[in-house]
Amino acid sequence: MVxxxxxRPGARRASGSPEGGPPRSGGGxxxxxxLIPVRLRRLGLPYLLILPAIVLELLIxxxxxxxxxxxxxxxxxxxxxRNWSAAPSAGLANYEIAVDFDSAVGGxxxxxxxxxxxxxxxxxxxxxxxxxAAAVLMQGGFRGRGVLRxxxxxxxxxxxxxxxxxxxxxxxxxxxxxxxILVEQSGLLDERPFxxxxxxxxxxxxxxxxxxxxxxxxxxxxxxxxNISGDLYEASAIDGAGWWxxxxxxxxxxxxxxxxxxxxxLFLWTFNDFNTPYVLFGRSAPQExxxxxxxxxxxxxxxxxxxxGAAMSVLLLLFLLLVTAVYLVATSHRRTRA
Amino acid sequence: xxxxKLATTAMAGFLLLAASxxxxxxxxxxxxxxxxxxxxxxxxxxxxxxxxxxxxxEILKPELDRFKKxxxxxxxxxxxxxxxxxxxxxxxxxxxxxxDVLNIGNTWSASLQATGAFVPFDDALLGxxxxxxxxxxxxxxxxxAQGQPxxxxxxxxxxxxxxxxxxxxxxxxxxxxxxxxxxxxxxxxKLTKDGKWGLAVEGASVTENAxxxxxxxxxxxxxxxxxxxxxxxxxxxxxxxxxQFLDLMAVHKIVNPSNAEYGNGTQxxxxxxxxxAGMLMWQSIASSAKAAGMGEDEYGVAxxxxxxxxxxxxxxxxxxxxxxxxxxxxxKNQDAAVEFAKFMTSKQTQQxxxxxxxxxxxxxxxxxxxxxxxxxxxxxxxxxxxxxxxxPQVPEESQYETLVGTAMNELFADVASGKPVTDAQIKAKLxxxxxxxxxxx
Numbered sequence: 001m002v003x004x005x006x007x008r009p010g011a012r013r014a015s016g017s018p019e020g021g022p023p024r025s026g027g028g029x030x031x032x033x034x035l036i037p038v039r040l041r042r043l044g045l046p047y048l049l050i051l052p053a054i055v056l057e058l059l060i061x062x063x064x065x066x067x068x069x070x071x072x073x074x075x076x077x078x079x080x081x082r083n084w085s086a087a088p089s090a091g092l093a094n095y096e097i098a099v100d101f102d103s104a105v106g107g108x109x110x111x112x113x114x115x116x117x118x119x120x121x122x123x124x125x126x127x128x129x130x131x132x133a134a135a136v137l138m139q140g141g142f143r144g145r146g147v148l149r150x151x152x153x154x155x156x157x158x159x160x161x162x163x164x165x166x167x168x169x170x171x172x173x174x175x176x177x178x179x180x181i182l183v184e185q186s187g188l189l190d191e192r193p194f195x196x197x198x199x200x201x202x203x204x205x206x207x208x209x210x211x212x213x214x215x216x217x218x219x220x221x222x223x224x225x226x227n228i229s230g231d232l233y234e235a236s237a238i239d240g241a242g243w244w245x246x247x248x249x250x251x252x253x254x255x256x257x258x259x260x261x262x263x264x265x266l267f268l269w270t271f272n273d274f275n276t277p278y279v280l281f282g283r284s285a286p287q288e289x290x291x292x293x294x295x296x297x298x299x300x301x302x303x304x305x306x307x308x309g310a311a312m313s314v315l316l317l318l319f320l321l322l323v324t325a326v327y328l329v330a331t332s333h334r335r336t337r338a
Numbered sequence: 339x340x341x342x343k344l345a346t347t348a349m350a351g352f353l354l355l356a357a358s359x360x361x362x363x364x365x366x367x368x369x370x371x372x373x374x375x376x377x378x379x380x381x382x383x384x385x386x387x388x389x390x391x392x393x394x395x396e397i398l399k400p401e402l403d404r405f406k407k408x409x410x411x412x413x414x415x416x417x418x419x420x421x422x423x424x425x426x427x428x429x430x431x432x433x434x435x436x437x438d439v440l441n442i443g444n445t446w447s448a449s450l451q452a453t454g455a456f457v458p459f460d461d462a463l464l465g466x467x468x469x470x471x472x473x474x475x476x477x478x479x480x481x482x483a484q485g486q487p488x489x490x491x492x493x494x495x496x497x498x499x500x501x502x503x504x505x506x507x508x509x510x511x512x513x514x515x516x517x518x519x520x521x522x523x524x525x526x527x528k529l530t531k532d533g534k535w536g537l538a539v540e541g542a543s544v545t546e547n548a549x550x551x552x553x554x555x556x557x558x559x560x561x562x563x564x565x566x567x568x569x570x571x572x573x574x575x576x577x578x579x580x581x582q583f584l585d586l587m588a589v590h591k592i593v594n595p596s597n598a599e600y601g602n603g604t605q606x607x608x609x610x611x612x613x614x615a616g617m618l619m620w621q622s623i624a625s626s627a628k629a630a631g632m633g634e635d636e637y638g639v640a641x642x643x644x645x646x647x648x649x650x651x652x653x654x655x656x657x658x659x660x661x662x663x664x665x666x667x668x669x670k671n672q673d674a675a676v677e678f679a680k681f682m683t684s685k686q687t688q689q690x691x692x693x694x695x696x697x698x699x700x701x702x703x704x705x706x707x708x709x710x711x712x713x714x715x716x717x718x719x720x721x722x723x724x725x726x727x728x729x730p731q732v733p734e735e736s737q738y739e740t741l742v743g744t745a746m747n748e749l750f751a752d753v754a755s756g757k758p759v760t761d762a763q764i765k766a767k768l769x770x771x772x773x774x775x776x777x778x779x
Contacts (some may be wrong), residue, residue: 077778078449078452078453078733079452079453079454079733080426081431081432081435081453082431082432082453082454082455082667098775103773103777104769104770104771104772104773104774104777105773105774105777108770108774172599173595173596173599175593175598183735192596194595194598194599194751194754194755195756197542197598197599197750197751197754198598198754198755199749199755200753282421282542282601282602284544284601284744284747284748286544286552286748286751287748299774301424301425301428301740302737302740302744302774302778303737303774303775303777303778304428304449304736304737304778305740305777306432308777308778
């Protein structure tokens, strides 16, 4: 705004307007009046067109978010949940409880946060790795490619509940398919391990989640791979580059902008994931697989103190905003330098 | 540019927020006004009493059809699993968007009463159902805090008993149901062989675990809340009680470790009715046994062994369990809802449904049916009348159930994966639950 109303020649170049801007009549008192219709014509229509989107965005995202922030400052217990406006203010008490890591509430929040970080790093890494590998391997045309591609995308097309509940049956100790294969069929293990409780639950959750989400990475990266011009590969082949060299010097660098988005989106989804642990473990997720979203949900229902749950959600939101900002700054910086 | 856009967005957000907050205030007032006229439909959340959600639908259907014939009111029923019920009720309370009538676990009465979401059954309303005197004493005591009109009315009466498989007992050379805790362990050990187990438990069920923590806690003389209402979940007596229960799996090994995974409220029952386990500490299983083809004469109901009076504690081996029916204040069909409550507590419906579920009628006039003179029903009646204790009717009760039940889930998971569970670890878990309770209040 400020930059565009001060039409200094140098400023325009710095703001990097791609279309170069309209030719502006110089000097005189009529300059501002002449400018308005042009600006309206230029700016009014686009804003009008995105207005429905803005309204919906406000209704669906921003307002509930603000309500959540407001709730986090209230002592919203069972005595007030029918009429929130009567709930007394809690000041910062909800936040103090959440960040007091010596207390039971804060301590378990911190533990859940740690679990979530580990889970996110592994899940995003695996999804990205599988997605890239599949996308690159399916770059060339071969018989059955379409069938394979459809097969790969099936987990993503299935309703989350249907997929995850099937996994939860497979992970049951006595009647599950996983233990049947590990113990009875292959004899790899003597004792039937637990998958839905205890330490293995983390692995069970990870496998289920990666199975469910990696097709997204595959889908997007496949589109990215197909956009890379075949000329580059031909030219490099003439120069004697092998497959590995092509992958490192052409495919991966050309995928960088796609990767930037895919990794960010995967990170945000994974960190916030609620459906997978909720369907897999039911009402109480084991501590080893207690992802932060489900932890917050459970702890608000456990104590019926929804203000405290809201405060934890706000902290989560701040953390995610911070990570996203740092990530975007870091990756954009690297791209402009490259 | 970006900053300006952010500012506008935030501004618009605040405006909308203000508008929606006002809307929320205005909306809550008109909920309780009854609307008359036109064909009515009630929505009803039923709790899962039978072997499956579908089975419940089938058991309820003839009754609801009869209700429609009598009153012209159609009831849309949804059977809600136990693992979801409390959270669903809370969500409905918060949003004001819920069913007209619903079932609640009777132990939650005081907690939900505190939200003010339910229509209180004052004397006038109870009068329409035939008056307070019609209802059974213990069941009516578990309907809300003392001195306040009930938040809900009892429809199915239950308590805990020890079911035992007669054939498995005979095969193992055991004469009858165990009378002491040592006998229970001994019988369990005799039954545990060839892939069969002594006892089935629902080790990942928050509700079941909390109930057992309470019952055995009472046996040791532990109360979840002290006289001033402060939580004391981690008393030494409660630790001992919890250990006594966990040791069935950990030390005596008469419970299949896989049971630590059972959490949907039907799996332990299935283990019992399919003969995988010889004993079960449960409320009524009549409809599940029937569905599994287990005849009523194939299993017996005995009281859960009482502690030796010499070691102190209370002579308690059950809790006043049961299902209550509540009416949402936000319901637009108050008259129809009261009509439905009247129907559900009527003699005929009480007899039909309690017969189907093997539970106890909650009205005195329901007992003139010979179906309630059977051995099983009489055993439950006896326990409920003499050695069952009600869970504390305080607003924090459901938090107690969730916190202690969850702690027990985690302990069972540790036991099942072979970790030794000591008094200190149990104490630490219960202390954590206690602290969370304090932080939330």
